[in-house]
Amino acid sequence: MDAGNSKTDVAVLGADGAVLGAARGGGFRPPAVGADRAVAGLAELVEAALAQAGLAQRGLAQAGAGRVRHLSACLANADLPVEEERLAALLSARGWADTVTVANDTFALLRAGLPDGGPHTGVAVVCGAGINCSGLGPDGRTARFPAIGRISGDWGGGGHLAEEALWWAARAEDGRGAPSALADRLPAHFGLPGMPELIEALHLGDVPAERRHELVPVLFAVAAEGDEVARALVARQAEEIVLMATVALRRLDLLDEPVPVVLGGGVLAARHPVLHEAVLALLAERAPKAVPEVVTAPPVLGAGLLALDETGAPDTAYARLRAHYA
Known part of the structure; x- marks a missing residue:
């Protein structure tokens, strides 16, 4: 299971790495609705994926031990260890699998970018709806x-x-600020003549708040055209991405080692040239031995690989799962 801020993917895997069932739904946001309701909201997706795989959720609960060996759940908003523990307890109580592990969804991206035979060492930065970073050292x-x-x-x-x-x-x-083409391009995206109209539309709800994310590609397009204000914002984002990566590498004593720095999430996976090139340049300057890799596969791949790790799957299972999401 990979449950992000904007979408949730559930996949049921065979021991051979085959995807037997899958379902996709909306975002996972415990802070907005509470952890109990957020986990309960996953039930429809889990049941749909199990049904597609030929497993009845009711039967799993009645059997007690269950026919699913392990649930690997990589969850957005599981930001603190105490949150991971609470979510693991709630997921275990649903009876969907014999055992459950919960990790922040950045670990799904990291695992997807690491070799299956090991070592499982590296750093991942997710820049999607939000931004986060995680890393694993050779000593665990x-x-x-x-x-x-x-x-x-x-x-x-x-x-x-x-x-x-x-x-x-x-x-x-x-x-009040420097001139920028953003003043014309942002309202134009919504078919509005100017910023006063866009401000009003956002304030009154005529343009729903959830549509604001549509402005990010507009920002990158304006930056690519040379707008100084837009380029400064993109440069700041590149700085933050590389700062998180280098701090994580330093904490793990990996700054001088040739280890993967996995980049993912909607903003990074899009490879917007201004951002992508700035990130690569800063990484080369500050962590010259790091090996950057952009992962565009869905993060549920990483959650699935973690499940295969947990259950001691054969090498062929990893290859089969990766091929499914290629």
């Missing part, structure tokens, strides 16, 4: 960040970039 140590927002020192991700683009566009429009 982990490096991670709370990634709760501004109170934990975070900057960036699609939601934050959209807000920054709107802030700078509003100030460009009314003269």
Whole structure:
């Protein structure tokens, strides 16, 4: 299971790595609805995937031991160890599998970018709706960040970039800030004549708040055209991505080792040239031995690989699962 801020994927795997059933649904947001309701909201997806695989969830619960050996759940908003523990207990209580492990969804991205035969050592940075980073050292140590927002020192991700683009566009429009094409391009995306109209539409709900993420590709397009305000925002995002990666590498004593730095999430996977090139340049400067890799496969692949790790699957199972999501 990979449950992110914007979508959730559930897959049922055979011991040979075959995907027997799958389902996709909306985002997983315990802070908004509470952990109990968030986990209960996964039931429909789990049951759909189990049914597709020929397994009845009711039968699993009645059997007690269950016919699913292990549930590997990589969850957004499982940002603190105590949250992982609470979510693991709630998932275990559903009776979907014999055993359950819960990890932050950054570990799914990291696992997807690491070789199956090991070593499972490296760092991953997710930049999608939000931003986060995790790392694994050769001695089993982990490096991670709370990634709760501004109170934990975070900057960036699609939601934050959209807000920054709107802030700078509003100030460009009314003269409080530097001129920027964002003042015209952001409202034009919604078919509006200018920032006053977009501000009003967002404030009154005529443009729903959940559509703000659509402004991120607009920001990158304006940056690619040379707009200084937009380019400064993209440069700041690249700085934050590389800063997280290098801090994690340093914590794990890997800064001078040739280890993978896995990049993923919607913003990074899109490989917007201005951002992508800035990230690679900064990594080459600050962590020259790091090996950057962009993962575009769905994060549920990483959760599946972790499940195969847990159950001691053969090498052929890993290859089969990766081929399914290639």
